[in-house]
Amino acid sequence: MNDTPILRTENLTYIYQKGTSSEVAALQDVSVEIRQGELVGVIGHTGSGKSTLIEHFNALKKGTAGRVLLDGNDIWADKSKIRAVRFRVGVCFQYPEYQLFEETVAKDIAFGPRNMGLPQDEIDRRVKEALTNVGLSEDYAEKSPFDLSGGEKRRVAIAGIMAMEPQVLVLDEPCAGLDPRGRATVLQMIADYRQKTGCTVLLVTHSMEEVAAIADRILVMNQSRVAFFDTVDNVFAHAEELQTMGLDIPQMTQLMLSLREKGYDVPVNLYTVQQVYDTIFARWKGGVHGAQ
Amino acid sequence: MSAFIELKDVSFAYELDETQRVPVLRHFNLSVEKGDFVAVLGHNGCGKSTVAKLCNAIEVPQSGTVLVNGMDTKEEENLLEIRRTVDMVFQNPDNQIVATIVEDDVAFGPENLGVEPQEIRRRVDQALKDVGMYDLRFSEPHKLSGGQKQRVAIAGIIAMQPACIVLDEPTAMLDPRGRKDVMKTVRMLNRDFGITVIYITHYMDEAAEANRVVVMHKGDILLDGTPRDVFQQDDVLKKAGLDVPQATELSLQLRRAGAPLSGKILTIDELSLQLEALLPRSAGRVES
Ligand SMILES: Nc1ncnc2c1ncn2[C@@H]1O[C@H](COP(=O)(O)OP(=O)(O)OP(=O)(O)O)[C@@H](O)[C@H]1O
Ligand SMILES: Nc1ncnc2c1ncn2[C@@H]1O[C@H](COP(=O)(O)OP(=O)(O)OP(=O)(O)O)[C@@H](O)[C@H]1O
Ligand SMILES: [Mg+2]
Ligand SMILES: [Mg+2]
Numbered sequence: 273m274n275d276t277p278i279l280r281t282e283n284l285t286y287i288y289q290k291g292t293s294s295e296v297a298a299l300q301d302v303s304v305e306i307r308q309g310e311l312v313g314v315i316g317h318t319g320s321g322k323s324t325l326i327e328h329f330n331a332l333k334k335g336t337a338g339r340v341l342l343d344g345n346d347i348w349a350d351k352s353k354i355r356a357v358r359f360r361v362g363v364c365f366q367y368p369e370y371q372l373f374e375e376t377v378a379k380d381i382a383f384g385p386r387n388m389g390l391p392q393d394e395i396d397r398r399v400k401e402a403l404t405n406v407g408l409s410e411d412y413a414e415k416s417p418f419d420l421s422g423g424e425k426r427r428v429a430i431a432g433i434m435a436m437e438p439q440v441l442v443l444d445e446p447c448a449g450l451d452p453r454g455r456a457t458v459l460q461m462i463a464d465y466r467q468k469t470g471c472t473v474l475l476v477t478h479s480m481e482e483v484a485a486i487a488d489r490i491l492v493m494n495q496s497r498v499a500f501f502d503t504v505d506n507v508f509a510h511a512e513e514l515q516t517m518g519l520d521i522p523q524m525t526q527l528m529l530s531l532r533e534k535g536y537d538v539p540v541n542l543y544t545v546q547q548v549y550d551t552i553f554a555r556w557k558g559g560v561h562g563a564q
Numbered sequence: 565m566s567a568f569i570e571l572k573d574v575s576f577a578y579e580l581d582e583t584q585r586v587p588v589l590r591h592f593n594l595s596v597e598k599g600d601f602v603a604v605l606g607h608n609g610c611g612k613s614t615v616a617k618l619c620n621a622i623e624v625p626q627s628g629t630v631l632v633n634g635m636d637t638k639e640e641e642n643l644l645e646i647r648r649t650v651d652m653v654f655q656n657p658d659n660q661i662v663a664t665i666v667e668d669d670v671a672f673g674p675e676n677l678g679v680e681p682q683e684i685r686r687r688v689d690q691a692l693k694d695v696g697m698y699d700l701r702f703s704e705p706h707k708l709s710g711g712q713k714q715r716v717a718i719a720g721i722i723a724m725q726p727a728c729i730v731l732d733e734p735t736a737m738l739d740p741r742g743r744k745d746v747m748k749t750v751r752m753l754n755r756d757f758g759i760t761v762i763y764i765t766h767y768m769d770e771a772a773e774a775n776r777v778v779v780m781h782k783g784d785i786l787l788d789g790t791p792r793d794v795f796q797q798d799d800v801l802k803k804a805g806l807d808v809p810q811a812t813e814l815s816l817q818l819r820r821a822g823a824p825l826s827g828k829i830l831t832i833d834e835l836s837l838q839l840e841a842l843l844p845r846s847a848g849r850v851e852s
Contacts, residue, residue, distance in 0.1 A: 288707065294703075296707075315739075316739070317711075317739045317741065317742070318709050318710070318711025318712055318714075318715070318737070318738060318739050318742055319708070319709040319711065319712050323709065323710075366710055366737075367656070367710075421608050421609035422608045422609060423608040423609075445710075445737070448736050448737055449608075449655070449733060449736045449766070450608060450766065451606070451607045451608045451766050451805050451806060452766065452768070452805065452806050452807035453607065453805035453806070453807075454607075454608055454805070455766075478711075478737070478738060478739050478740065478743075480740060481810070515741075518739045518740065518741035518742065519739060519740050519741070520740035520741070523769075523810045523811065523832055524810060524814075526832050527811070527814075527832045527835060527836055527839075530832065530833070530836040531836060531839060531840075531843070534836070534840060536840075536843055538843075545810050545813050545814050545817070548814060549814055549817050549818065552814075552818065552839065552842065552843070553818070553821060553823075555843055555844060556818075556823060556842045556843065556844075558844065
């Protein structure tokens, strides 16, 4: 196992409108290490710097100070390699469906791979595979992206990034605006893709329930700085601090905490309805039959 | 008494060109009483935003009638008054920012209505405080984050104080506190100012706070009732691509397993109370 973090930032700082009277420090002294193959959830209040941070990972922004390292190498060390960085770190921005522009779904998905200069048969293979990855049948390939529903467009946009087969897949609120089934489908699709390819995933979200259910570790941004970067259990053990930051803990965790406050000895590191159901069910049955 | 907003036998299709049309609503009926707080749920593409646009005459039906406070949205001369009566927060905040400074953007609506300058000042400050954007009042809107833009758009509507507000997924880009703040503000506008609210959302627990939930499916109304009643129908909702609040879901699962839980549970607090009766006191209690 390779111990070098796939992505690392060192004291990364970014200031919008540097040198004017209206400077905004969007990132301050951010040092994080993303490990090969992990799924990192990124949370933080609106304006905390999540999108700005992500734009540094594929070199769309260059830090006012500090460095970004991909596989141990400073991404800005050799400017001729910036393009290669963009192929290795695929970023799907907020509301990506507004960026669809080709006449057909297949052409839109092929845009990235074509830019990479891949041969036609490889492009075709990737388009096909990306469609499968996002759960769209081949019938969609020749449709116009503009004739699709919001949820379908979102999937096409994500497929376009997947078709570049990036080592790091970064998604900025991929489920925003989707209906509950759409959300579940997109999350499952991301989990499956990661399982299949072993790629590293960063997922920005405002849903505490989602991040708790899917992430290995959670990066919490607060006012342009890193507040926590830890396991799901350790992050959600800080209920009060999270609430002060405009965040929260998952609803099921809230339920367990309220039971604990009433004096019940229940675990609080539960996040999904299923987990809580299993626990409550076992205690209830155990209690009824006097066991335990 | 007739309703405040009434869609009567409305059929609507988007007409792309001579030959292509996208039918969305067929013989659709919905009426909203003055002062009500109605949440609208439904899968992507079911027609929620279309209904919203029909309510303030951005679109007019090809057949049937839409009445706003008795005014037909098809009559050109009603347009101004309808837009004053029903104000809207759109799904994408980029589409509705008009000024280059945050506070001017919020003042734009009331200025257009001819509100007194002093009163505008008061409303703008209050609205920006309500959404937590007062500190950024001199910023340029296009340089804000997605969630911050959304907050500015909501402040704009608060400052307008129209008789009815339609909010189309106002919290889709907000953090948990932002979502709570918007809900609190909307409830306050509804309760204290009697403003009629139509609230489109994909979050089940936000809909749970409304007085009435209308569930749309493929351009039709699938369920319509109080949140308590509607969310008991978890099977129907899931089949329609939707969900129920997590507290409701857990209570329904436990009840199906034979647990003696009473009532129609909507919130974590209600569920927590009920679980007290279920959990073994002696064995499960922490010794203090
Ligand atoms: N183009 C810009 N010019 C100046 N300031 C900006 C610009 N874009 C963003 N900012 C500011 O930088 C800060 C960080 O913004 P960013 O978009 O990274 O936040 P975010 O965490 O992604 O928020 P959200 O959850 O709302 O998407 C905010 O205070 C924002 O107002
Ligand atoms: N301007 C338009 N031109 C053509 N078709 C449109 C237009 N706007 C919406 N549609 C189509 O009309 C149908 C209903 O769209 P609408 O925007 O009302 O859905 P919605 O329920 O608001 O969905 P979402 O939850 O994704 O916002 C969809 O099939 C959509 O693709
Ligand atoms: Mg963002
Ligand atoms: Mg909509």
